[in-house]
Each structure stands twice: as C-alpha cells, then as structure tokens.
Amino acid sequence: MRADKQVTVTGGCHCGAVRFEADVAPQVRLLACNCSMCDKTGFLHLIVPHRDFRLLQGQGELSSYRFGTGAAEHLFCRTCGVRSFYQPRSHPQAWSVDFRCLDNDHGLSADVEAFDGRNWEVARASLTDDE
Numbered sequence: 001m002r003a004d005k006q007v008t009v010t011g012g013c014h015c016g017a018v019r020f021e022a023d024v025a026p027q028v029r030l031l032a033c034n035c036s037m038c039d040k041t042g043f044l045h046l047i048v049p050h051r052d053f054r055l056l057q058g059q060g061e062l063s064s065y066r067f068g069t070g071a072a073e074h075l076f077c078r079t080c081g082v083r084s085f086y087q088p089r090s091h092p093q094a095w096s097v098d099f100r101c102l103d104n105d106h107g108l109s110a111d112v113e114a115f116d117g118r119n120w121e122v123a124r125a126s127l128t129d130d131e
Contacts (some may be wrong), residue, residue, distance in 0.1 A: 035117025
C-alpha cells in the first residue's frame with residue numbers, strides 16, 4: 001500500500017560508485033533478518049516497490065551473487081563490496097534497501113521487526129502483501 005505522503009531519500013555504497021534514490025513514507029518498517037547472509041552483514045531491510053526506486057549511478061559497478069534457491073539477487077559494488085540494495089526473494093516486486101546505506105540526513109523514523117530468515121517459508125507466510 002502506498003502512503004499518501006512520501007519523501008525522497010538517497011543513499012549508496014561506501015565508495016560512492018553506486019547511488020540511488022527512493023520514495024518512502026516518513027515512518028518506515030524495517031526487517032532485521034537472521035538468515036545466513038543478513039546475520040553476517042547486519043542488513044536492515046527497507047522494502048521499496050520497484051516503481052519508487054531509482055538507480056542514479058553505478059549500474060555497471062554492480063556484481064551479482066545468488067545462493068540457495070537463486071531467487072534473490074544480491075547486488076554488490078565491485079569496488080567497495082557494499083550491498084546497498086538487492087532483489088529479495090521475499091518481495092519480488094520490490095527492492096530491499098539497506099537502511100544503513102541511506103545518507104545520514106534522511107530524516108526517517110523507523111520501527112524494526114525481526115524476520116526469521118532461517119525459517120524463510122514460515123516467516124514469509126507471516127508478511128502481508130503490502131510489505
């Protein structure tokens with residue numbers, strides 16, 4: 001579900017080669033996943049519908065990694081190795097943006113919810129379609 005009022009936030013990787021912007025609500029819900037990938041990287045998932053996300057630069061700097069079912073496409077900056085966003089398995093119509101990769105002046109308020117990625121099928125069933 002799209003909020004009436006949206007703000008545009010910007011972010012990117014560590015070295016600045018990859019930059020993006022996204023339209024999101026001022027109050028966002030983040031998913032803290034405990035799957036093998038997110039547990040090791042500390043990724044905080046901000047789910048952004050494809051229509052509300054724009055890659056500003058760095059398309060050619062992205063390297064892809066898939067594991068497990070191969071449904072998720074993890075995208076990393078070739079230079080610094082940061083995964084600032086990727087195509088998640090759980091939300092095929094959206095990008096998952098790492099909240100920690102947003103520029104510091106984003107001004108968003110966030111609630112963090114645990115997501116049991118180690119038990120993915122059960123956890124996915126608990127998500128609603130508007131997430």
